[in-house]
């Protein structure tokens with residue numbers, strides 16, 4: 200029998216409160232989350248959702264008020280001490296007067312090692328600026344340098360807190376391409392963002408947080424589906440040997456997750472959460488010209504983060 204895999208990250212009933220003159224702030228309010236090794240997960244949410252507070256607890260920078268954080272089965276401090284975790288934060292951590300290559304060498308020296316910076320610079324896509332002083336690098340180049348520094352310990356888990364804030368569209372695209380290429384080697388990546396398109400394009404899984412809680416958890420497609428479902432439309436085949444459109448409509452209404460069925464002449468329009476089951480049924484009824492339209496992630500984001508707080512998870516074991 201195979202030994203069970205130890206999760207890369209396990210958050211159990213995690214809470215973090217801050218006192219404030221206006222009363223207690225529940226920055227993180229009961230987060231349960233398991234991330235398996237090799238997953239690339241976006242922690243997506245509006246301002247103040249609790250993303251940074253959660254990342255700080257994973258990095259051992261702040262302690263939970265209650266609940267637990269395990270990183271590869273260890274405490275954050277032990278996982279960091281073992282070099283299993285590294286982070287790319289928005290700011291800080293750079294010395295302005297040394298070069299890009301020297302920064303990577305210095306980072307390795309802090310781990311008590313001596314390294315050739317070249318492979319790390321190459322993986323972060325900044326080989327051409329190896330000799331440039333940090334102060335002369337753009338914001339995007341400095342973020343890539345932070346990424347190269349994070350790679351020095353070859354961490355199993357890489358955490359990124361809104362790493363592309365302030366970068367232009369092209370800079371963000373190039374940055375994420377480097378991260379994704381690197382993640383293909385099996386590294387677990389968790390990133391906080393409020394850019395919907397980043398979560399959609401670069402994460403395998405999106406954990407949507409709002410007011411300190413998880414409000415949805417699944418692939419981008421699953422989350423779009425959760426918020427507003429999809430519309431399936433098809434042309435029914437009518438005439439001898441084929442069921443009456445009203446009979447088809449009644450059968451469609453009996454499918455779990457179907458919200459509405461509208462028959463317009465030979466065409467039927469179905470709003471449903473499980474568009475696959477609807478499509479399967481319609482094709483089995485010899486329907487043709489089938490179209491499925493989904494709503495975009497932005498619709499889902501707005502709908503899910505403005506709802507009263509009831510956690511919705513799409514993955515049974517999460």
Ligand SMILES: Nc1ncnc2c1ncn2[C@@H]1O[C@H](COP(=O)(O)OP(=O)(O)OP(=O)(O)O)[C@@H](O)[C@H]1O
Nearest residue numbers: 217224226244245246247248249250251252253393
């Ligand atoms: N040290 C602190 N003291 C008091 N309140 C805090 C503290 N740190 C965070 N908060 C509050 O906790 C809530 C969550 O903040 P957090 O920074 O984790 O959100 P976020 O999702 O990372 O937001 P953003 O996208 O704006 O960075 C906010 O209401 C914030 O004001």
